Amino acid sequence: MRIGLLTQWYDPEPGPAALPGALARGLAERGHQVEVLTGFPNYPDGQLAPGYRIRARQVEVDGGVRVTRVALYPSHDASPVRRLANYGSFAMSAAMLGIPGAFRRLDALWVNYSPVSLALPMLAQRALRRTPALVHVLDLWPDTLTATGFGGGDGLAGRSALRVADAACRAMYRYAERVAYISPGVGAVLAERGVPADRLAYAPMWADEALFAPRPAPYPRPYDLPEDHVVLVYAGTLGRAQGLDGLIRACAAVTDLPMTCLIAGSGVEEERLRELAVGAGAANVRFLGRLPASEMTGLMAAADASYVSLNDDPLAAITMPSKVQAILASGRALVASVPGDAAQVVGDSGAGWVVAPGDVSGLARALREMGACGRGGLEVRGRNARAYYEQHFSRARGIDRIEGLLRAVASEGSR
Template structure:
């Protein structure tokens, strides 16, 4: 008889998150999978076409059942975002009373908000089954840094909720080694926490040089950024670096920005105000399967994080995607991300917020021979195969499922 995994994730297909692939892999491995999620609205903050409170609330995807509980869309301001977070929890609270689903274990895919884990913890307690939490974002640290909130009572209340979630889980997996120690400091035993890094979907792979309609074929040095265009990505540094490059470099550089997000319109305005339109090429959000093709039309990939202790501990999912595609990295990051890029010798990394150093690194990489850049890309893929191998990571998770049934 198939073992049944109940997945709790506020974000799921057609939203582009790695949990989509994890669940597909579990189906292929013989598990039954049911996903409890919200109505898709990320990142633009409005329901996707064809979805709504009375549309497509139940759906099948790659052999799994998807149940969409009501939630308020994210909108474009902090009040709507808070309502979005709370509505998922309230819906999840009532859902767990009325559901007749009988799962063998719960798996919670936690990107912000941490509140989304509550329905999973409640359901697992109700059925007395194992509950696994996969931590992508640390709370309350994430709330403090992203929102700038300093109210000690609110932060304390969030901290108590986080502790309740951690204590209610059978095992906690993290996307970076630094997260393990942070969670341990909250009183969670070390033997309950484990580093389980993210892997990229199989379609992320090195491709031969591509010609794509979105990117002109010329002698300009192309750098791609693909993903959510938000404040945490630290993209506001790029126009400043571009201004320096224009004045210092003999080699022309183009930044190909692929995606959407809450910061996109402001970002475009900054580029326009600085008269840098010839150095930036904005490409609409693309299906994830097209990203490797777009990467293969570029010479390097950019990854940036704002300067904060939290982001120094974070390994963003796009790092694995870039490395899997065997493309050199240009990063503005510290901590875990910088360690991996330097350890793998797969690119150049500058300190977060250091515009001069980032510009110098881009100039340096653009002046390297093509063969030297290819070597960096090959190093990226080799490191990925050793440290982020999908098959090995899924086998480890299988072992936990077998132990705890």
């Protein structure tokens, strides 16, 4: 098949932004002709990746995949105006500079639904070439706006932004042959919003398996970690949606344990969280700042367990953080302060402990139980994690699902 991928996020952007690249190469490895329309890499800090400069249009070939990049305004900070400029500039460039020269003879189009401003280039491709599409809901919009505090439903501007985002979502659902979702709860919400059941499909995403895989613990231990300490790692964004206050307060309640908590990453909440750790007396918490991707494998190998959390927003119950798959793929035990779908996965996997968001005392108890397991006991839970990942979330299984959906989409388009 000739397959197009429409996504604002793409290599060399890290974390969840790297998943479209893995999908593109996976499809190319299976013999498909794959073309990508994306922006210039600037996630997660809004700084243009080394080796790139903004141009109207640039074409690359990567791993047998033809990648067309179009201009955008690079930004990923807390400013609503600058973030909207980032989303809107890519959508306009993709529709006006990308679509006319790309995606000429496609059998099917995969669309990364986040941000929903991609409705504009998706509908441009639909109008120009009637290409059948698979829309993949990786983050549920417009709910994501309110959960992160970005949209701010109060006031005329906030309400207008939510209405525009909702209209874009509904247009994408209407004109897609299939709508895929990554957690069961999202599928239920999409059905409630009028997406026909026969057009919905469950298609969870995988981890970056080059980075996240079982590896032996390094010796000697890095980061000056004591040999007898159980090490809990949080790696990711330090923002509102992660709700990391509870982790710091729980760590402050278990300073008598031989345990160290490493927090790697940055974000709008970083300075406040550092101050909270000092004020709460969480001497067992260490902030590493943002680490390069090359150091992530060593960090995960140094972990005896990893932490994932969400705040108590209603959207959290149907959110599947990409860190869940990353931790399971790494074969590490998992401490999770999450509700809903993510909690179900952690519980079913036998990989660790689940507490409700905001339950600091419950999280402190989980940390004590984790410490009581010791490093040997946590290795057993880590093996459970990897086995569950291979059965449910592996890249091979994920690409199987998406490839099958794209074949169905292409078949319907040909009729």
